[in-house]
Amino acid sequence: MRGFLSLFRHLEGPQTAGRGPAFWSLFSLVLVAACAYPLFSDGYTVGNTVYFFVWVFIALSLCLIWGYGGSLSFGQTAFFGIAGYGYGVLTINFGSAYGFTLVALVLAIAIAALFALLLGYFMFFGRIAGVFLGIVTLAVTLMLERFMAQTAGPEWHIGSARLNGFNGMSAMPPLTIPWPGEPLVLFADIGLYYVVLGLLVLVYLGLRILMNSAFGNVIVAIRENPERAEMLGYDIRKYQLITFVIGAALAGLSGVLYTVWGQYITPSSMGMTAAALPLIWVAVGGRSDLTSTLIGTLAVLAAFQALTIYGSQYALVFMGVLLVLTVLIAPNGLVLGTMNWLGRFAARFTQRAG
Amino acid sequence: MSLLELRKLNKHFGGLHVTNSVDLTLRTGEIHCLIGPNGAGKSTLFRLILGEHHPGSGDILFAGENITALKSFARIHRGLSVKFQVPGVFKGVSVRQNLEIALQSRHRGAELEAEIGRLLAFLGLESEQAQIAGNLSHGQKQWLEIGMAISLKPRLLLLDEPTAGMSPEETHMTGEMVQRLNADGMTVLAIEHDMAFVRQVAHRVTVLHLGQVFAQGSIDEIVADERVAAIYLGQAHA
Numbered sequence: 001m002r003g004f005l006s007l008f009r010h011l012e013g014p015q016t017a018g019r020g021p022a023f024w025s026l027f028s029l030v031l032v033a034a035c036a037y038p039l040f041s042d043g044y045t046v047g048n049t050v051y052f053f054v055w056v057f058i059a060l061s062l063c064l065i066w067g068y069g070g071s072l073s074f075g076q077t078a079f080f081g082i083a084g085y086g087y088g089v090l091t092i093n094f095g096s097a098y099g100f101t102l103v104a105l106v107l108a109i110a111i112a113a114l115f116a117l118l119l120g121y122f123m124f125f126g127r128i129a130g131v132f133l134g135i136v137t138l139a140v141t142l143m144l145e146r147f148m149a150q151t152a153g154p155e156w157h158i159g160s161a162r163l164n165g166f167n168g169m170s171a172m173p174p175l176t177i178p179w180p181g182e183p184l185v186l187f188a189d190i191g192l193y194y195v196v197l198g199l200l201v202l203v204y205l206g207l208r209i210l211m212n213s214a215f216g217n218v219i220v221a222i223r224e225n226p227e228r229a230e231m232l233g234y235d236i237r238k239y240q241l242i243t244f245v246i247g248a249a250l251a252g253l254s255g256v257l258y259t260v261w262g263q264y265i266t267p268s269s270m271g272m273t274a275a276a277l278p279l280i281w282v283a284v285g286g287r288s289d290l291t292s293t294l295i296g297t298l299a300v301l302a303a304f305q306a307l308t309i310y311g312s313q314y315a316l317v318f319m320g321v322l323l324v325l326t327v328l329i330a331p332n333g334l335v336l337g338t339m340n341w342l343g344r345f346a347a348r349f350t351q352r353a354g
Numbered sequence: 355m356s357l358l359e360l361r362k363l364n365k366h367f368g369g370l371h372v373t374n375s376v377d378l379t380l381r382t383g384e385i386h387c388l389i390g391p392n393g394a395g396k397s398t399l400f401r402l403i404l405g406e407h408h409p410g411s412g413d414i415l416f417a418g419e420n421i422t423a424l425k426s427f428a429r430i431h432r433g434l435s436v437k438f439q440v441p442g443v444f445k446g447v448s449v450r451q452n453l454e455i456a457l458q459s460r461h462r463g464a465e466l467e468a469e470i471g472r473l474l475a476f477l478g479l480e481s482e483q484a485q486i487a488g489n490l491s492h493g494q495k496q497w498l499e500i501g502m503a504i505s506l507k508p509r510l511l512l513l514d515e516p517t518a519g520m521s522p523e524e525t526h527m528t529g530e531m532v533q534r535l536n537a538d539g540m541t542v543l544a545i546e547h548d549m550a551f552v553r554q555v556a557h558r559v560t561v562l563h564l565g566q567v568f569a570q571g572s573i574d575e576i577v578a579d580e581r582v583a584a585i586y587l588g589q590a591h592a
């Protein structure tokens with residue numbers, strides 16, 4: 001029981017911005033608003049919001065591996081794709097009865113995590129770090145994209161699931177929850193919204209606890225100075241590998257939800273652009289903080305979509321400009337910079353009042 | 355009783371013979387200083403002891419066990435600990451968190467908080483505990499890292515130039531710190547250029563020159579040695 005309570009103690013700490021009653025009140029308010037929001041909106045808009053939420057998981061995975069752990073990985077997109085295709089292959093073959101889509105969700109994430117375990121083992125136990133880690137993960141991602149893109153022929157199938165090359169795989173069943181009478185089919189609107197929102201809150205709070213725990217301390221220590229961390233007796237390879245696998249699972253969750261949302265997945269979801277975009281969201285928000293990453297990702301995605309109406313070329317230029325501005329003005333992230341500034345402001349205000 | 359025994363340690367960096375058949379024995383409970391000119395191979399010897407570099411030939415024995423093939427973290431678990439030449443603190447996090455990271459594998463909860471407090475007091479860093487470690491002065495960083503190193507309660511503490519960048523008073527305080535640790539049973543091997551510090555703490559001194567053990571003895575014997583004066587102390591005392 002005490003161990004369980006001490007988990008909640010780790011909800012706030014030095015590794016995560018936002019603490020105290022003010023922060024948690026705001027958090028509850030936002031959560032209530034997020035729960036009530038579908039009542040005041042239409043199915044299409046809600047579906048679109050789900051689409052935004054789906055990307056937050058991969059952004060958080062990058063925040064964990066890169067922002068906290070210090071290893072720049074381009075591999076998140078690969079895990080995204082593997083899990084997405086995994087879900088497709090499993091559900092197209094075995095259908096959606098008896099709650100199998102939920103099993104497929106877990107299995108698909110497990111496949112991505114297993115792949116990360118293998119890849120990570122060779123990288124971290126082979127002491128590949130820094131730029132080289134970026135190069136290896138990018139190479140793996142692009143190889144997977146190339147490979148999937150050439151699977152157009154009918155000989156490329158797993159069971160009854162055709163891989164379909166560049167056109168991608170489609171028509172997999174949505175998430176279906178067995179229910180007495182009629183099973184609940186979660187199409188990309190209100191039903192899926194609440195499931196994804198629930199997962200998002202769970203993952204966000206879970207990561208807060210993880211990063212403020214002893215494990216998170218070691219992860220940050222490895223980012224700051226791997227040699228010193230090892231000379232305090234930590235087998236840093238193990239910590240890096242575990243973080244990498246957790247990150248892969250989160251990216252995989254993104255991939256499955258994306259596949260479920262649109263009922264398709266294509267090789268371009270593992271391409272160069274797809275690999276670069278999460279980096280921009282995370283960098284712009286604030287890679288070393290979960291909350292900044294979450295807010296930054298949603299804000300950039302919304303801005304990106306709004307601009308796409310005027311033409312996607314403007315939207316991409318905007319992303320570039322945003323990245324340059326971030327690097328110049330607030331290298332730790334625009335959202336994180338603003339949150340720190342607000343924190344200092346509030347502290348001075350309460351000091352003067354008290 | 356010997357705590358650490360280096361047997362014919364050889365290490366090459368390309369054509370450079372950095373440690374040349376080094377034999378060195380540390381007695382349990384002593385403070386041993388390692389001195390020698392820049393580039394003599396002192397820090398490299400530390401990295402061999404810690405397993406960051408692997409010797410071309412030779413053996414490292416710690417408390418009777420051959421640890422030559424062990425990984426670094428495993429050697430730390432056996433009771434080794436180090437403060438590096440360039441202070442290796444976690445720059446981006448607070449002083450307090452630096453100590454927490456060092457202490458958390460041995461202590462939990464309230465006990466951990468108490469240990470952190472004790473260590474902050476020992477290091478004289480109480481008023482700096484909330485500061486980001488990267489903002490500390492050079493001397494404070496040295497102390498913080500010494501604090502992290504001793505938080506592991508090592509049997510052998512390796513200190514690579516612990517007083518570099520410190521004023522004479524700070525150097526003296528560091529010497530007293532080392533003597534207190536030693537009185538509690540910690541064996542210490544310190545690389546140092548500051549002869550006042552060496553005179554203050556060393557029970558025995560080894561001079562390393564061009565990767566070889568050049569001389570060994572008490573501080574008075576070393577200072578009186580004309581050969582040592584010619585290669586090293588001559589310049590320092592000139």
Ligand SMILES: Nc1ncnc2c1ncn2[C@@H]1O[C@H](COP(=O)(O)OP(=O)(O)OP(=O)(O)O)[C@@H](O)[C@H]1O
Pocket residue numbers: 367370372390391392393394395396397398399439
């Ligand atoms: N990783 C390395 N690769 C190649 N050469 C190295 C490496 N590390 C050290 N050296 C060289 O080995 C020699 C010994 O270096 P070391 O750092 O051990 O000297 P030191 O006695 O600690 O000197 P100082 O008093 O300046 O710290 C130097 O010539 C150095 O340039």
Ligand SMILES: [Mg+2]
Pocket residue numbers: 396397398439514
């Ligand atoms: Mg040195």
